[in-house]
Structure formats: C-alpha cells, structure tokens
Amino acid sequence: MSTPALPERPLPTPTRESQGYWEGMQEHELRLQHCTACGKVRHYPRPVCPHCFSMESEYRKAPLGGAIHTWTVCHHPFNFFFKASAPYIVALVDMDAGVRVNAPLRGVTEADLRIGQRVTMQFEMVNKETTLPYFVAA
Amino acid sequence: MAHALRGKAAVSGIGETAYTRGTSKSGLALQLEASLKAMDDAGIDPREIDGCIPYFPGGGIAEDFIANLGIKDLTLSAFIPMGGATCVAALQMAAMAVATGVCRHVLISVGRTGYSGARVSTRLQQFPQFALANEFEAPIGMFAPAQLYAQGARRHMELYGTTARHFAEVAVTTRRHAILNGNVVMNKPLTVEEHHASRMISDPFRLFDCSLESDGGAAVIVSAADRARDLKKPVVSILGVAEGHPDSPASIAQRDDLLEFGLVKAAARAFPMAGVGPKDIDVAEVYDCFTFTVIRQLEILGFCKTGEGGPFVMDGRIGLGGELPINTHGGLLSQGHVVGLNHVIELTRQLRGTAGNAQVKDAEVGLVTGYGDMGDGSLAILGRAA
Numbered sequence: 001m002s003t004p005a006l007p008e009r010p011l012p013t014p015t016r017e018s019q020g021y022w023e024g025m026q027e028h029e030l031r032l033q034h035c036t037a038c039g040k041v042r043h044y045p046r047p048v049c050p051h052c053f054s055m056e057s058e059y060r061k062a063p064l065g066g067a068i069h070t071w072t073v074c075h076h077p078f079n080f081f082f083k084a085s086a087p088y089i090v091a092l093v094d095m096d097a098g099v100r101v102n103a104p105l106r107g108v109t110e111a112d113l114r115i116g117q118r119v120t121m122q123f124e125m126v127n128k129e130t131t132l133p134y135f136v137a138a
Numbered sequence: 139m140a141h142a143l144r145g146k147a148a149v150s151g152i153g154e155t156a157y158t159r160g161t162s163k164s165g166l167a168l169q170l171e172a173s174l175k176a177m178d179d180a181g182i183d184p185r186e187i188d189g190c191i192p193y194f195p196g197g198g199i200a201e202d203f204i205a206n207l208g209i210k211d212l213t214l215s216a217f218i219p220m221g222g223a224t225c226v227a228a229l230q231m232a233a234m235a236v237a238t239g240v241c242r243h244v245l246i247s248v249g250r251t252g253y254s255g256a257r258v259s260t261r262l263q264q265f266p267q268f269a270l271a272n273e274f275e276a277p278i279g280m281f282a283p284a285q286l287y288a289q290g291a292r293r294h295m296e297l298y299g300t301t302a303r304h305f306a307e308v309a310v311t312t313r314r315h316a317i318l319n320g321n322v323v324m325n326k327p328l329t330v331e332e333h334h335a336s337r338m339i340s341d342p343f344r345l346f347d348c349s350l351e352s353d354g355g356a357a358v359i360v361s362a363a364d365r366a367r368d369l370k371k372p373v374v375s376i377l378g379v380a381e382g383h384p385d386s387p388a389s390i391a392q393r394d395d396l397l398e399f400g401l402v403k404a405a406a407r408a409f410p411m412a413g414v415g416p417k418d419i420d421v422a423e424v425y426d427c428f429t430f431t432v433i434r435q436l437e438i439l440g441f442c443k444t445g446e447g448g449p450f451v452m453d454g455r456i457g458l459g460g461e462l463p464i465n466t467h468g469g470l471l472s473q474g475h476v477v478g479l480n481h482v483i484e485l486t487r488q489l490r491g492t493a494g495n496a497q498v499k500d501a502e503v504g505l506v507t508g509y510g511d512m513g514d515g516s517l518a519i520l521g522r523a524a
Contacts, residue, residue, distance in 0.1 A: 010276040018273065044270045044389055070296070070396065072288035073341035078281040087338070090280055092289050092391055102289075102391045103278050110341070115296050132277055 007081045011130050017045035020059030025131040028123040031059040032097055043099035062097035064121040065138060069094045071105065071113055091135055093119055103133040141378070141411040147233035148366035149374045149520065150243070151180025151359035152483040157323050157474030159253040161353040166198040168355030169249025170206055176357040181370035182243055187359070189214035189235050189244030191228045193477050195264055197249030197355070214241050219267060220381065221510025222425055223400065225358075225479040227381040229518045232360035242365060247357040248476045254353050267511045270388045283427060284348055286512070288340040290396040291430040295342060297445065300433065302342060304448035306333035308429040309346045309471055311457045316468025318458075318495040323352045324472040347429040349470035356479035358486070363523075373523035374489045377503070378412025380404040384513040393513070401438045401507060401515030409440075412503075412519035416440040419519075420501040421488050422462055423481035425509040426469040435507055436464075439517075458496060466496040481506045482518070489522040 014022040017033070021043075024031030033045045037054035041062075048055055071091045077083040091105035091113075105119065118138035125131045153175025155168050163171070169192065177184050184207040190200040191214075198206075200215035214235050218224045225246060232244035252261075262268050262282070271286065280286060294300050313328040328346060336345035366373045382403030386393040409415055416439055424439075426432045433447035441462060442450040450456075456464045467473050467484035474480060487493045488501045498504075501522070508516035 010272075010281075012273045012277050015273070043392060044274055070289045070293035072280075072285055072292060073338070074279055074285055075338040075340065076284070078285065079276075079279075082279045085279070087341075088279060090278065090285070090289075092396075100391050102275050102280060115293070126277075130277070134278070 007079060009081050009126060010079060011126070015045070017047055021045060022130070024059060024061070025123060025133065028131070030062045030064055030095070030097070030121055030133070032062045032099060033057050034060050041098050062095065066093040066095040066101070066119055066121070068113065068115055068117045068119060069100060070115065073110055089113070091119065093135060101133060103135055105135045107136050143233050143237055143379065144377055144411055144413070145375050146237035146363055147360050147376045148363045148523070149358055149376065149482065149486045150361040150366040150369050150371065151176040151182060152486050153179055153357045154321070154476070154480060154483055155355040157321055157352055157354040159323055159352055161251060161254050165196050165249040165251045165255065166202055167249070168251070168353065169197040169247045169357070172249070172355035172357040173203070173245055173247050176245070176359050179371060180359050180361070182359060185209055187243050187245045188212055189232060189241035191216050191218060191231060191244060191246045193224055193248040193479070194219070195261070197247065203245065214244065220508070220514040220516065221265070221267065222427055222478055223381065223508035223510035223514040223516040225477055225482060226379070226506055226508035226516035226518050229360060229376060229482065230379040230381055230516070233376050233379055236360060236362040242362060244360045245357060246360065246479065247355070248479045249355040250476055251353045252351040252475050257351055265511070267388055271512070275391070284343050285340040286390055287428055287431065288343050290390065291342050291428070293396055294430065294434065298448070300448035302334060302344070303330065304433060304451055305342070305347050305429040306330045307451045308426070308432050308456070309333050312426065312465045312469045312471045315458065315466050315496055316472035319467045319473060322468045322473040323350050324468070343428055343430070349427045350472070350475050352474040354474045354476050356476040356483060358479060358482050372490045374486045375521050375523045376518060377414070377521045378408040378519040379517070380407035380411065381514070381516040384515070387514065388512055390512045397434055399434070399438060399509060399513040399515045401435055401509065401517060404515045404517040405439055408517040408519055414503055414519060418503050419462065419505050421466060421485065421498040421504040422464045423466070423485045423504070423506040424464050425478045425481065425507045426465055426471050427509060429471065431509055432464065435509065439505070439507070458498065463498050466493060466498060478508050485520055489520055
C-alpha cells in the first residue's frame with residue numbers, strides 16, 4: 001500500500017468584503033472592517049453595517065492584544081494536514097478592538113489556560129499569498 | 139386565543155431503515171426505503187404525498203420522490219438549510235402546509251451514508267452556512283462541529299463547573315436506552331470509566347461525547363389533524379412547534395454569548411403555543427450531536443437554570459424511570475445519525491404507546507429538539523390526542 005500524499009493545507013479564499021483583512025495579515029497587521037458612516041467595527045467581514053445599514057466601509061489597523069474567551073485542544077485531525085501538529089490549542093480571543101479572533105495559541109501549556117488570560121497576536125506566512133494569525137502569551 | 143397552528147397537524151406515519159456502519163445502498167435508496175415504511179405505517183398510498191421536505195445535502199431531492207413514487211401533483215418542495223435543526227423545523231413548515239390546505243400529506247425524510255460516504259469534515263465544506271468558518275477557521279485548524287462546539291462546552295465548564303462526569307452521564311444513559319431499542323449502531327453497554335478512557339477528539343469532547351457517523355434513512359409524514367384521524371395509527375398531534383436562529387448565525391466565534399442557541403427563541407414560542415411548560419413534559423428527545431449539547435439545551439428549555447445542567451442530568455433523572463427520560467431510543471450518540479429525525483420518530487412512538495421496552499409509562503406530552511449549523515434551533519411539542 002502506498003502512502004497517501006499529505007493533503008494540502010486549507011487556505012482562505014478572500015472575498016470582496018474580506019480582502020482588506022487578509023492584506024493586513026500579509027503586512028503583519030490586524031486590520032478590521034469599520035463602517036464609514038457610524039464608525040462601528042464588524043467581523044467577520046460583510047457588505048452591510050448591521051447597526052446603521054451603510055454599505056460603505058474601510059479597513060483600519062487594530063491593536064494586537066486580547067484576552068482568552070475560551071479554547072479547545074484539537075487532538076483528532078479532521079483534516080490530515082494537521083495530524084503532525086496535533087494536539088494543538090485553538091484559543092478564541094476577545095480582541096481589545098472589540099471582535100473575536102480564533103487562532104492557535106502557542107507556547108502555553110494546557111494546564112495553564114484560563115479565561116481572561118492576556119495574549120498577543122503574531123503572524124505566520126504559510127505561502128506567498130497567505131499569512132495566518134496565531135497567539136502567544138502577552 | 140389559541141395559536142392558529144396548535145393541534146392542526148399530526149405526525150401520521152413513521153419509518154426508518156436499519157441503522158448501520160456500512161451499507162451497499164445509496165443515501166437516496168435509504169431515504170426511499172424509510173419513506174415507503176412511513177407511508178405503510180400511516181396507511182397512505184405513496185401517490186397521495188403532496189409535500190416533500192428532504193434533508194439536504196445527502197439523499198434525494200423532490201424530483202427523485204416524484205420519479206420513484208409516481209407522485210402526480212406535488213404542491214410543495216422545500217429544503218430547510220438548518221443542519222441538525224432541519225427536521226424539527228420541517229415539522230413547522232409541514233404543519234403550516236397542511237393547516238392552510240396547501241398540502242394534505244407532507245413527507246419529511248433523511249437518507250444518509252455518513253459512514254460509507256463522505257465523512258463530516260468533507261461534508262460540511264459544501265454547506266453555504268459554513269462559508270465563514272471555512273474562510274476564517276478551517277485554515278487555522280478548526281473544521282468539524284466537534285471543534286467548533288468544543289469552545290462553548292469548555293466555557294460552560296470554566297464558568298459553571300460542569301465536568302466530564304456530567305458528560306459521561308448523558309453518554310451512558312443514552313447507551314442504556316439504545317440497547318433497549320435494538321435497531322442501533324452501538325449495542326454494548328458503556329460505563330463511565332470507558333467514557334473517560336475514550337480518546338480525546340477536541341477537548342473537552344472525547345470520542346463517546348460525539349454522535350455517530352452512520353448509515354441509515356428515516357421518514358415522517360405530517361398530515362392535517364382531521365385527515366390523520368382517518369388513518370391507521372393513533373393521532374400524535376403537533377401542539378407547539380417553532381424554529382429559532384441565534385444572533386451571529388454563521389459564526390459561533392463572533393456571538394456575544396457562545397451558549398445562546400436558536401433554541402432560546404424557539405422555546406419562547408413553542409411552549410406558549412402548546413400551552414404547556416417544562417413540568418408537563420413526560421419524555422424529551424433532545425438533539426444530541428454532543429453530550430454537552432444535551433446539557434445546555436435542558437437549561438435553555440427551562441428544566442433547570444443556566445449552569446445547573448450538569449448536576450441536573452445526574453442521579454438517574456434523565457434515565458427511564460427518572461423524572462425526565464431523554465433520548466429513549468439511543469439518540470445520535472448511540473442509535474444512529476439521521477439528523478434527529480429518529481428523535482421525532484421515537485417521540486411519536488412514545489406517544490402512541492408503542493415504544494416497547496423503552497416505553498415511558500403514560501406518556502402524553504413530549505418534546506423533541508433540533509440543533510444545527512452554528513446553533514440554529516427548533517422545538518416541537520407533541521401530544522397524544524385524547
């Protein structure tokens with residue numbers, strides 16, 4: 001039996017709405033969609049502001065700090081690309097900018113995890129089109 | 139004033155195939171096999187079906203039912219894209235259709251090769267409801283419901299002290315019920331120790347906290363209440379039914395409260411519509427994609443307060459003979475995964491008084507929930523007609 005080829009990493013397909021977020025990642029910045037009319041932030045990206053219904057928006061640079069809202073530790077690789085890295089922690093973080101980001105948390109052991117723990121976003125280039133976020137302890 | 143839909147529709151027929159892991163049949167064949175059984179159960183000629191709500195994706199579409207059953211004049215074809223909340227939400231749509239006269243007999247059906255065909259992580263990539271999760275979460279290693287829902291479960295544990303022991307109680311009780319049913323994938327007893335020793339899937343979910351990937355078909359027929367009285371089986375009336383959609387419906391991560399499911403809104407409508415409260419419920423078939431999901435839904439349904447769901451399930455309360463028997467057929471955890479249509483079938487059986495070894499004594503009113511996608515919810519309250 002031959003060894004099956006390693007599956008490709010799942011990659012984001014930026015949309016017209018989300019392109020600014022992914023461009024920010026490539027420049028190691030967290031850029032979030034803000035309503036140009038009322039100024040409110042929204043994530044994940046979408047065409048209409050749910051607060052004032054404006055369709056005008058822009059991407060603004062946001063701070064990289066946040067606090068852990070919750071987490072999971074992924075043991076079973078539902079996509080075998082991630083088999084080698086399992087188990088890995090994925091933290092859901094309340095960013096200081098007022099949205100949440102789900103990303104791997106590195107350099108922290110499972111036993112030390114707690115809600116409210118401060119973390120900082122970092123960036124990892126996975127290929128020349130795509131950079132993804134991860135967190136480390138602040 | 140009574141709600142316009144209250145008691146206007148009834149579950150008139152139920153059918154299911156064998157639940158297995160491994161089949162040579164297609165999803166469509168399983169779906170049609172279950173559908174024919176449901177028609178036979180009701181005493182309805184297949185050509186009399188005039189409404190068709192198949193679970194999608196997987197199995198067939200209305201065109202397949204027309205072609206296979208010889209339906210001459212289908213008046214309603216619909217999909218309900220709510221994942222695990224689909225089947226109970228379909229009861230609402232079917233009730234609306236028969237109460238208004240658009241349809242006489244609506245067929246709700248599921249056919250699934252969840253074991254033999256595409257597995258969960260592949261299947262979900264096809265759901266438009268998962269587009270945001272696919273863009274923002276799949277690339278960082280979060281694909282499957284076991285991962286996406288685990289974060290809510292972990293938060294519940296951290297905030298309220300819910301434990302793996304509580305999860306195990308749901309798994310073990312459900313398994314005990316499955317063994318009484320017989321038509322189940324998991325037919326050997328499960329202990330708390332075996333639950334705790336099972337491999338971790340996505341913390342805090344272990345293997346035995348997760349529902350099955352299985353093959354099988356299930357079908358239910360909803361008929362107008364007055365027509366149902368002329369059919370073969372005792373009338374099981376739809377007293378209350380509702381669907382509910384959570385805020386931030388396509389992303390759990392961005393929801394203010396991860397533990398707010400659409401069921402919050404559905405329950406606020408379905409209970410008053412039925413004119414009953416949690417204390418009136420004799421048996422509950424609760425969507426059990428994960429053990430924790432059952433615990434949280436029991437809180438939302440008002441059987442206990444938020445945070446008390448863990449202790450609530452202990453001490454035999456949710457077992458047969460307990461205060462609130464749940465998932466008396468073995469659920470998605472132990473019977474089979476047909477997206478919860480097996481829960482509707484079991485509740486119907488309980489209220490007909492034909493649930494065999496798992497019969498809840500004198501069951502008159504029961505509920506069935508659906509939970510799907512990123513937290514869509516649905517609730518039906520059924521009653522044995524007097």
